[in-house]
Amino acid sequence: MLSLHTLNIITCIWIAIGLIAFPLLLNVTQPYGRHISNKWGPMISNKLGWIIQESPSMIFLSVFFFTGTGAKSHAAWFFWALWVLHYINRSIIFPLRTHTNHKKIPLLIVGSAIFFNFINGFVNGTFLGNFAGGYAEDYFSSPQFVTGMLIFITGVYINNQSDTILINLRKPGETGYKIPTGGLFKYISCPNMFGEIIEWLGFAIMVGSLPAWSFALWTAVNLIPRALDHHKWYLQKFSDYPKGRKAVIPFVV
Numbered sequence: 001m002l003s004l005h006t007l008n009i010i011t012c013i014w015i016a017i018g019l020i021a022f023p024l025l026l027n028v029t030q031p032y033g034r035h036i037s038n039k040w041g042p043m044i045s046n047k048l049g050w051i052i053q054e055s056p057s058m059i060f061l062s063v064f065f066f067t068g069t070g071a072k073s074h075a076a077w078f079f080w081a082l083w084v085l086h087y088i089n090r091s092i093i094f095p096l097r098t099h100t101n102h103k104k105i106p107l108l109i110v111g112s113a114i115f116f117n118f119i120n121g122f123v124n125g126t127f128l129g130n131f132a133g134g135y136a137e138d139y140f141s142s143p144q145f146v147t148g149m150l151i152f153i154t155g156v157y158i159n160n161q162s163d164t165i166l167i168n169l170r171k172p173g174e175t176g177y178k179i180p181t182g183g184l185f186k187y188i189s190c191p192n193m194f195g196e197i198i199e200w201l202g203f204a205i206m207v208g209s210l211p212a213w214s215f216a217l218w219t220a221v222n223l224i225p226r227a228l229d230h231h232k233w234y235l236q237k238f239s240d241y242p243k244g245r246k247a248v249i250p251f252v253v
Helices: 004-025 046-066 074-097 107-130 143-169 191-207 210-237
Strands: 043-045 104-106
Touching: 004 107, 004 210, 043 046, 043 107, 046 074, 046 104, 046 107, 074 107, 074 143, 074 191, 104 107, 107 210, 143 191, 191 210
Parallel strands: none
Antiparallel strands: 043 104
16 A cells, blocks of 8 residues: 555656646647547547546546545545546536537547546545545534535536536537626636636645645646637637636636
């Protein structure tokens, strides 16, 4: 079994990779959805690809959680459940709700997402399965937990509200794009991504571990460049697109 010190070293390396990757991702438009490109190799159905790439996160986390030999506190079980519930929605419910039957995603993107989810599942599952036994029974009433949980719930609400708005823009059979309105779309182009960033920030505050903070960082590293690309695309696609909107953080970016 890894020691906590070794796990934290691995996590620090993963954080460093994220910090290095961020400026690179700012200059690469990832080829999915409206940015799809044949230059990235073979492609498969977008829905199937989404399920294949996202579901490993809860699988990997669960494998390392259940094979961990540490005492599993009530808090550890709760954090495991939050992660799994998020990814049941993200990897199964969400793609089945979308109207993307004719869209494709490159296998390269699917494969890179699986690797990404493996690393995050490994470091967080290993922590929760081996080193999360020290949460006190009254932890659920602590300021740290309450603050983190409120932020997490806020992120979940924003993310799901925004996803629903986007899904309802396109009726079954439609393939075009429209300007989304409602919710935080009044202020930013990608509130669904903003909600997910907020969600995992709340999770990191609740858990208080280096692996949880690394996942919050990587969520921002992945989603902020995507949001900036989406925002730029909206401005180019629609001449009447609201000029006051930011990309992903209200009034900031």
